[in-house]
Amino acid sequence: MSAAVGEIPESMRCSVLRAAGELEVQQRAVPRPAPREVLVRVGAVGTCGSDVHYFTHGRIGRFVVREPLVLGHEPSGRIVAVGTGVDASRIGQRVSIEPGVPCRRCRYCHRGEYNLCPDIAFFATPPFDGAFSEYVTIADDFAHPVPDSVSDDAAALLEPLSVAIWANRKAGTGLGSRVLVAGAGPIGLLVAQVARVQGAAQVVVTDLDAGRRATALDNGATDVLDPRDGDPAARGVDVDVFVDCSGAPPAVTAGIGAVRAGGTVVLVGMGADEMTLPVSSLQSREITLTGTFRYAETWPTAVQLAASGAVDLDRLVTAHVDLDHVADALSPDPAAAHVKIVVRP
Numbered sequence: 647m648s649a650a651v652g653e654i655p656e657s658m659r660c661s662v663l664r665a666a667g668e669l670e671v672q673q674r675a676v677p678r679p680a681p682r683e684v685l686v687r688v689g690a691v692g693t694c695g696s697d698v699h700y701f702t703h704g705r706i707g708r709f710v711v712r713e714p715l716v717l718g719h720e721p722s723g724r725i726v727a728v729g730t731g732v733d734a735s736r737i738g739q740r741v742s743i744e745p746g747v748p749c750r751r752c753r754y755c756h757r758g759e760y761n762l763c764p765d766i767a768f769f770a771t772p773p774f775d776g777a778f779s780e781y782v783t784i785a786d787d788f789a790h791p792v793p794d795s796v797s798d799d800a801a802a803l804l805e806p807l808s809v810a811i812w813a814n815r816k817a818g819t820g821l822g823s824r825v826l827v828a829g830a831g832p833i834g835l836l837v838a839q840v841a842r843v844q845g846a847a848q849v850v851v852t853d854l855d856a857g858r859r860a861t862a863l864d865n866g867a868t869d870v871l872d873p874r875d876g877d878p879a880a881r882g883v884d885v886d887v888f889v890d891c892s893g894a895p896p897a898v899t900a901g902i903g904a905v906r907a908g909g910t911v912v913l914v915g916m917g918a919d920e921m922t923l924p925v926s927s928l929q930s931r932e933i934t935l936t937g938t939f940r941y942a943e944t945w946p947t948a949v950q951l952a953a954s955g956a957v958d959l960d961r962l963v964t965a966h967v968d969l970d971h972v973a974d975a976l977s978p979d980p981a982a983a984h985v986k987i988v989v990r991p
Contacts, residue, residue: 650727650737654685659991660779661972663715666704669973672714677783679729684786686741689798691777691989692720692806693975695831695916697770701976707919709772717976718989719745719769721777722801725789732786741789742801743777744808744945745769761812761940768940778972780991790945796952799988800959803832804952806986807959808944809914810836811951814844816936817887817912821845824885826878827867828901829892829915830858832962832986837889837914838866839957850883852897861985864961873897878904885909893917899924907931914938962986 657673664670679685696706697717704711721743725736748755748763755763770776792801810833819825823846827834830853838849843866850869851862859870871878877900878885886909888901893915902911902924911933928935951957964984967975968991975987 650685654727654781658780659969660716660775661718661969661989663701663704663711663717666700666702666711669701669976671969674779676781679727679732679783681730682732682786683729683783684725684732684736684741684789685727685781685783686721686723686743686789687726687781688721688777688779688991689723689740690721690802691718691991692799692802693718693972693987693989694720694806698976698978700770701973702978706916711772713773715770715772716775716778717770717972718776718778719771720802720805721745721769721782722792722798722804723782726781728786736786736789739789740792740794740798740801742792742796742804742945742949743769743782743784744788744790745777745784745805746940747785747788759942761942778969778989778991780969790949792949793953796949797960798990799963800952802988803959803962803986804945804948806832807836807840807948807951807957808941809833809938810840811944811947812941813837813889813891813912813914813938814840816938817889817910819844819846819887822847823887824848825850826883826885826888826901826904827851828873828888828890828894828897829853830855830862830867830870831891833914834889834891835862835865835962835985836957837891838862840866840951841887841889842866843951843956848885850878850885852878852901865958873900887912889914891915895921902927902933902935905931905933908933910934910936912936912938963988966990
């Protein structure tokens, strides 16, 4: 550690997932920044559906919790120490952390597709610890400065905002686009907001919950639909882009049916590992179908959207908890009752 501000403690508190449904607050050594790394005192960490899934099931697909794991991959905070090779003037800087550091050497990294790097070290993805702790280290170029006009909560939520930016990039959303979004959770709401910022003329959001549909109207949606009232296409919805943020097979099938010939479908929500798709419809109408996996080079845009007020992240935060009550935030029922719960270590 080449430079630090004040006294850095030897130990810190962390919320550790020991097994599915079992969290424990532990004392661990405060990490020391390696060369080209910074040490961040964590100010806020957003909770995510993946955290809930790891807490509930102990795994997501091929990623299995085999050793104690610190969850949380949406952190913000303040740099309190830097490793060698990092300008000491960064100490004291408020930052939003991009939680996945790629190898920088593989063919995907060289193509700028570092989100697809097979050796990426991503917070809260086994075996890499996340940020439900008092301190974390991160590569210096993945600690993005944020202005004081962006709150700690909003700086943490630049991560889900980046998911929404990436989804809209993959969708090709632009001026006059007509967009359908399935799912009015945090990601769906942010996809809707970003779509409107990028010039979409129509953003229709579907969700089973009436409260979430109402929230969507305050977060970029021009129209909302209850899927139980019929498929969007049967109700006259005809869009250029469909973004699924639900992961529900019926929602995916219904959304595809509302996309114009030559349009685009983007799968963001993680639900069933396999599902049946209307292949003949996709083929005969030349619809582009793609998925998303995290993001790449989105933080500069995310910072600008939050700092300018073009996207309102603070309004998504509906509750706060400390490290002693992370389990309350990750229990499926309480989590479903909120838009976004933020942990403040």
